[in-house]
Amino acid sequence: METSDTISKRASLKGYISSREIEQDKIEKILESGRLAPSARNNQPWKFIVIRDKEVLDNLAENAFGGPNYVVKDAPVIIIACANPKDDIVRDGREYYLFDVALAMENMILTATDLGLVTHLMTGVDGEEIKKILGIPKDVQFVVATPLAYPKGDSYDAAAKDRLSERERKPMQEIAYSDKWANPF
Amino acid sequence: METSDTISKRASLKGYISSREIEQDKIEKILESGRLAPSARNNQPWKFIVIRDKEVLDNLAENAFGGPNYVVKDAPVIIIACANPKDDIVRDGREYYLFDVALAMENMILTATDLGLVTHLMTGVDGEEIKKILGIPKDVQFVVATPLAYPKGDSYDAAAKDRLSERERKPMQEIAYSDKWANPF
Secondary structure (H helix, E strand, O other): OEHHHHHHHOOEOHHHEOOOOOOHHHHHHHHHHHHOOOOHHHOOOEEEEEEOOHHHHHHHHHHOOOHHHHHHHHOOEEEEEEEOHHHOOEEOOEEHHHHHHHHHHHHHHHHHHHOOOEEOOEOOOOHHHHHHHHOOOOOOEEEEEEEEEOEHHHOHHHHHHHHHHOOOOOOHHHHEEEOOOOOEO | OEHHHHHHHOOEOHHHEOOOOOOHHHHHHHHHHHHOOOOHHHOOOEEEEEEOOHHHHHHHHHHOOOHHHHHHHHOOEEEEEEEOHHHOOEEOOEEHHHHHHHHHHHHHHHHHHHOOOEEOOEOOOOHHHHHHHHOOOOOOEEEEEEEEEOEHHHOHHHHHHHHHHOOOOOOHHHHEEEOOOOOEO
């Protein structure tokens, strides 16, 4: 799909998950697109754990994905992104591992969208419990999780339609300035 | 361009900048793609300052973009991304404004690539000096800067060729695991 279409059709669709299996080559394409992302000094701090084992998926859903995130329990794949903050730069207190993992994740959710799969970046989950379940070392930080799934009904556009029609974004004049702070673009 | 091509052709190309002016509608498309990015609880903490005033561009190049980043001095546009950390969530010490700004920036550099423009995310610049020059408030953090330019010689593919041929990324087995930490994907 055209890049601009993929970017505008991407939506957070954890409510539209089918349990249909995802082909290995699609998962590989998604990971590869993350691998190609840029990072500060090319540090590539990201680690992606691809969960497909039903027991681990259930364990995550029951114990780490509470509340509104429990709906991802039927996803055939969950990707957990994590990183060791020491594998990346820190400037004036800004820990760039968070920035760099996000560059890779955006590539990955766009690639998934392009492949007709639904994703949903989830940060409001129990990172410590996820680390315990997956055996992630103490000095590695959980960053974000996303389900990876075919859409319910098998049509991405149909699944995304409602979400996209209600998408709320700040108007351009609130987020873009020209030449200096607060000067309207 | 197809999404997968855009993702694989995107490269950090600050050494391949021409001073040719960028059309307003291209800058708007780039900003719009950032505006559509997801963010934690839809917080959209990002602010983008689009610098086109030659005096401000020179001031940034001379005083904030030292060393290897000085090459961006000929860029007709610099985009500065910044955010107030209080406009986004913090979980277990992880400040998600950095994560969310990166999601938007990745959309923006992909859109620029798709439009045949070169970008280069720069974090190793003087954030405090940038804030001073642009009048960015104290509680807002500088996050990243990128030039936006037509490639020298006007062919994106020609400009990117060398950079892409020497691109170094960690092998998949170092960054992707299956079902638990350190289990090869």
